[in-house]
Amino acid sequence: MGNSILLGVNIDHVATVRNARGVSYPDPVTAAAIAEQAGADGITVHLREDRRHITDRDVEMLADTLQTRMNLEMAVTDEMLAIACRIKPTYCCLVPEKREELTTEGGLDVAGQQDKIRAAVERLAEQGIKTSLFIDADQEQIDAATATGASIVELHTGHYAEQTAVKEQQRSLLMLHDAAKYAQARGLQVNAGHGLHYFNTGAVAALPELVELNIGHAIVARAVLVGLDQAVRDMKALMLQARTSGPRK
Numbered sequence: 001m002g003n004s005i006l007l008g009v010n011i012d013h014v015a016t017v018r019n020a021r022g023v024s025y026p027d028p029v030t031a032a033a034i035a036e037q038a039g040a041d042g043i044t045v046h047l048r049e050d051r052r053h054i055t056d057r058d059v060e061m062l063a064d065t066l067q068t069r070m071n072l073e074m075a076v077t078d079e080m081l082a083i084a085c086r087i088k089p090t091y092c093c094l095v096p097e098k099r100e101e102l103t104t105e106g107g108l109d110v111a112g113q114q115d116k117i118r119a120a121v122e123r124l125a126e127q128g129i130k131t132s133l134f135i136d137a138d139q140e141q142i143d144a145a146t147a148t149g150a151s152i153v154e155l156h157t158g159h160y161a162e163q164t165a166v167k168e169q170q171r172s173l174l175m176l177h178d179a180a181k182y183a184q185a186r187g188l189q190v191n192a193g194h195g196l197h198y199f200n201t202g203a204v205a206a207l208p209e210l211v212e213l214n215i216g217h218a219i220v221a222r223a224v225l226v227g228l229d230q231a232v233r234d235m236k237a238l239m240l241q242a243r244t245s246g247p248r249k
């Protein structure tokens with residue numbers, strides 16, 4: 001891949017803000033268009049089984065409007081596979097899911113359910129969808145991923161991102177790098193993501209084997225702060241304009 005690296009922008013948490021009030025804004029579909037115009041190479045959405053953020057409507061509208069490509073993250077269930085086969089995203093990223101978790105804890109255990117994952121990869125491939133497996137930086141999981149016929153792995157960077165001590169973070173980074181080299185040597189495209197933010201992404205982006213990083217929460221969080229100044233100005237201007245125009249008849 002040389003010196004280039006792709007960014008998939010995960011817009012789940014635009015939907016989190018919307019769903020907190022049960023309203024229609026901010027719309028993740030609009031957010032995806034803005035992200036694409038700003039240079040995102042793809043849009044990632046995680047259609048969780050509990051629909052806590054992205055909804056079926058969002059996925060359907062994105063499928064009609066995206067100019068880049070959709071990376072649909074989902075659990076390996078019949079319901080999700082049926083949705084993916086209908087929507088036909090460019091990529092499906094199979095992830096582990098626990099209803100009660102705050103966020104995705106750990107990678108998919110591909111080694112422990114190889115037949116089930118292989119069947120899912122085949123079902124998606126029949127519809128022209130490439131499968132990515134969201135796994136920990138672990139050789140056993142990479143070997144199992146290779147055996148399923150998946151062409152991509154996404155290394156879970158959550159463990160690296162959680163480390164606060166420099167030494168521990170460097171150890172996690174080394175594990176990510178070793179795993180990336182191991183997976184690339186087995187012909188897999190290697191992506192990475194989860195918990196990456198403006199202070200910890202640089203070291204991961206520097207790993208030459210990585211093709212794409214998927215980043216969401218930190219980008220949406222930053223957008224709130226860098227956009228707040230304009231948002232307050234817009235509301236203030238609207239209010240002053242209303243006062244100038246007087247009561248509506």
Ligand SMILES: CC(=O)[C@@H](O)[C@H](O)COP(=O)(O)O
Nearest residue numbers: 012046073095102103104194
């Ligand atoms: C699999 C993954 O890393 C993302 O989809 C992330 O999990 C999205 O955020 P939540 O975990 O908060 O749903």
Ligand SMILES: NCC(=O)COP(=O)(O)O
Nearest residue numbers: 010193194195215216217
């Ligand atoms: N697969 C990781 C992803 O899509 C983004 O995760 P996060 O940046 O929201 O933690």
